[in-house]
Every structure is written in structure tokens, then in C-alpha cells.
Amino acid sequence: MAYIEPAPIKDKENPLESMMERFNIAAEKLGLSEEVYNVLKNPAKQVIVSLPITMDNGKIKVFEGIRVVHSNILGPAKGGIRFAPDVHIDEVRALAAWMTWKCAVVDIPYGGGKGGVRCNPREMSPGEIERLVRAYTLAMIDVFGPDKDIPAPDMGTGPKEMAWLMDEYSKAKGTTVNAVVTGKPLVLGGSLGRTEATGRGVMVSALAAMEKLKINPFQATCAVQGFGNVGSWASALLEERGLKVVAVSDISGAYYNANGINIQKAIAYRDGNKGTLEGFDGAEKLSDPMELLELKVDVLVPAAVEDVITKANVDKINARLIVEGANGPTSFNADKIINDKGIMVVPDILANAGGVTVSYFEWVQNRLGYKWTAERVNRRSDRIMKEAFDQVYKVSVKHGVPMRIAAYIVAIDKVAQTYQFRGGF
Ligand SMILES: NC(=O)C1=CN([C@@H]2O[C@H](COP(=O)(O)OP(=O)(O)OC[C@H]3O[C@@H](n4cnc5c(N)ncnc54)[C@H](O)[C@@H]3O)[C@@H](O)[C@H]2O)C=CC1
Numbered sequence: 001m002a003y004i005e006p007a008p009i010k011d012k013e014n015p016l017e018s019m020m021e022r023f024n025i026a027a028e029k030l031g032l033s034e035e036v037y038n039v040l041k042n043p044a045k046q047v048i049v050s051l052p053i054t055m056d057n058g059k060i061k062v063f064e065g066i067r068v069v070h071s072n073i074l075g076p077a078k079g080g081i082r083f084a085p086d087v088h089i090d091e092v093r094a095l096a097a098w099m100t101w102k103c104a105v106v107d108i109p110y111g112g113g114k115g116g117v118r119c120n121p122r123e124m125s126p127g128e129i130e131r132l133v134r135a136y137t138l139a140m141i142d143v144f145g146p147d148k149d150i151p152a153p154d155m156g157t158g159p160k161e162m163a164w165l166m167d168e169y170s171k172a173k174g175t176t177v178n179a180v181v182t183g184k185p186l187v188l189g190g191s192l193g194r195t196e197a198t199g200r201g202v203m204v205s206a207l208a209a210m211e212k213l214k215i216n217p218f219q220a221t222c223a224v225q226g227f228g229n230v231g232s233w234a235s236a237l238l239e240e241r242g243l244k245v246v247a248v249s250d251i252s253g254a255y256y257n258a259n260g261i262n263i264q265k266a267i268a269y270r271d272g273n274k275g276t277l278e279g280f281d282g283a284e285k286l287s288d289p290m291e292l293l294e295l296k297v298d299v300l301v302p303a304a305v306e307d308v309i310t311k312a313n314v315d316k317i318n319a320r321l322i323v324e325g326a327n328g329p330t331s332f333n334a335d336k337i338i339n340d341k342g343i344m345v346v347p348d349i350l351a352n353a354g355g356v357t358v359s360y361f362e363w364v365q366n367r368l369g370y371k372w373t374a375e376r377v378n379r380r381s382d383r384i385m386k387e388a389f390d391q392v393y394k395v396s397v398k399h400g401v402p403m404r405i406a407a408y409i410v411a412i413d414k415v416a417q418t419y420q421f422r423g424g425f
């Protein structure tokens, strides 16, 4: 019998504190009432379960599963499920709150939630992962629901896991409920365009920011950290729009080519190499993967994990523009130095909102029992992303604050107004 290992103690900055510091600044700028402030600083619901799973060797291992609903005032909670070895309750709390702000920034009728299971999917067999997804779903059967809390993929999960979740939920309810989860395979009611949606939103917001900074995409260079769903799609779509992607990285290391990496070649290599770039010969491997963040490029896209730009390395950041594909890649302590350096940041709750936007479209299609074309999905999500960018930019100019604080202001204002009208507390 293996026991749940204790929650890891991170030596990095706490994403929950980073989220709260920015929330505090925006709340003060807005003059948020104390009542609403107190409601929003605490998650509405936090569920922690232990999940005993029979592993392939016949032994039972117990995993910790978490789901946090930060807010459901704007609608059902929405947010992904992360499978990773360092999942931590504070991280999930921060990620859930970021979902509330993100959905409000792009004006879709959802609250914020997030889930996680502390496990290492890279060391588990497909059968073990399937049993874990099913156990997690059953443990959360009263939490999830198409009108309550709708999960989706995040790091370490994808369409396969969403299919098992939908199947387990539907069996428990005695009827097929495809709107309980988004990011499903197409044949189960997934939406065209969802797989690439987050990377596409990163591309749309990067181009909008480059226009403001007068950076010509055809003369621009870019580095992307993380080569999973978000990073690889962002790389491919930015390359398609003329940028030279000089560096990409994943868990195996960082890869640099001053002449530009052929992204389609890198994706094909990764797909045939158990999901990693290890051994990729279209670029030189950097001795320290963190060097990628310090390259002199026009656009830097952190699209892997939290807290990679911190006070420890922020002085060495050389990009003109940072577009946050990941959630929380920049710690609060790095914000001020980035701003002082004059680097524009398109913050996570705006830049990576294309994923949840198309998840919303998927849910709408499931409820209509209808399918939209890829052209319709992309046109609508591009429009939403561009409008959200323009609104945040306007607020940033009006209040004289960086884009990140402006995005929090837009989001918190919307949530606060909803409380004002709904009342009830
Ligand atoms: N999948 C989605 O639709 C959305 C994802 N996000 C965020 O984007 C980020 C990435 O998510 P996905 O692409 O979905 O995950 P994924 O699991 O598909 O890919 C993660 C990638 O990051 C790499 N990675 C992990 N640790 C790393 C490190 N320390 N340094 C460099 N690379 C590292 C992995 O090797 C992999 O290439 C996460 O922060 C997630 O919360 C945000 C919005 C939506």
C-alpha cells in the first residue's frame, strides 16, 4: 500500500499570493465594497478527495484530487483539470480565481473553477489514468454538472480524459450528458477549433499588442516556453502569421535556432517521440532551459507553468512583449520590474482566454444539439479576443495602469456589478 505523499513545499513564489496582490490593487482602484471584496477573496467551494486506484502492478495507490469553485455568480463554474506531480491547494485556488476573472474579461456567462489531481501522468499507463479520471469524476459527481461546474482540459489532461469523465458522469446520471465537460473528442460533441483555441487566442492577442507597439510580425522573433497544447499551437499560429520562432522548450529542455525553428517539423517530431522534444535536431539544445526566457526576442510566450518569471530572473528578461499563454507565469514580485523595464505584458486572464471561449461555444453547441463550422468558431472567438484586448487596453490607458491590472479591473467590475444587481447577502 502506498500512501498519499505530503503536499510538496514549493520553493517558488505562491501563485495564490500573486493573484491576491493584483486583486487588491485592482479592488482599490475600483473602490470595491468591503462586502464584495470579502466574498471574492474566498473561494465559494473547495473539495478535496482521496482516490484509491488499483495500479497495473496490483497495488493500490491513493491520489489526492481537488476541485475549487472560486465563484459562480456569473454562471456555472468553468475551468480545467490539471494532472501534475506538484498540484497544490493554493495553486488550484489561484487557478480557480483566475478562471473567474478570465471568463469575466471575455464576457462569457461562467464563474471560475479549477481541479487538480496530484499524480505524474507521464509515469502512468493509459489504464491507470483512465481509472483515476473515473474515480475523480465519481468523487465529484455532486460538484460537476452542466449547470453547476463544467470541467475541461488543463496541463496533463486532454480530450481522452474528458471523454472518460463524460462517460463516467453520464453513466452515473443514467443518460448521456455531453455538456458536463468541454474539450471532448469531436465525435462526443467536442467543438471544432477547441484544440487550437488557446494558442489561437494567444496569437490574436500577440498581434493586437504588436500593433500597439508597432512591431512588424514579419520582422519579429519569438520564443515559446512549453510545447504542449498551448505552446505548440501558439508557435504554429505565430509562425503562420510571419514571426520567426527562434526557441521552444518543454520538460526535456530548450531548443534554439537563430534562423527559426520549423514548427510543423517540431510538432511532428514531438508526436512521434512520446510527446517530448528530447533529441530534436532542428535546433541546438540550450545548456540551461531557463535561458529561453532571457533571449533577446520581440515576443516571449511563457506557455508551461506558473512562476517562471520571478524576482530571481526578471532583470534578465529581454523581450519587448510578453504574452502569457500559461496561467500565472509571472509572479507578483516580478510585475513592477517588468513595468519599469517598459515591457508590455498581455496577462494570462486575457491572453489565454481563447480556450475557455471556445469551451463556451462547445457547451452552447451541446445544449443546442447542433454543430458549428470551424470558420464560425474561429471568427467568433477571434472577435471576442480582439474586443477583450481593446477593452483592457482602453482601461489601461484610462487608469494609467499596466494591462494586467486593467484586466483585473474589467473583470472585478463586472463581477461586482453582478453582485450589486443580484444582492442576496
Ligand atoms: N489547455 C488549455 O486550453 C489551456 C491551458 N492553459 C494553461 O497553459 C499552460 C500549459 O497548458 P497545456 O498546454 O494545456 O498543457 P500540456 O500538458 O499540453 O503542455 C505543457 C507543456 O509544458 C511543458 N513543461 C512542463 N513543465 C515545464 C517547465 N518547467 N519548463 C518548460 N516546459 C515545461 C511540458 O513538457 C509540455 O510541453 C498551463 O499553465 C495551463 O493552465 C490556459 C488556458 C487554457
Ligand SMILES: O=C(O)CCC(=O)C(=O)O
Pocket (backbone or CB within 6 Å): 078, 079, 080, 081, 102, 150, 151, 152, 153, 154, 182, 183, 327, 352, 353, 355, 356, 357, 359, 360
Ligand atoms: O476550457 C475551459 O473551460 C477552461 C480552460 C482552462 O482551464 C483555463 O483557461 O485555464
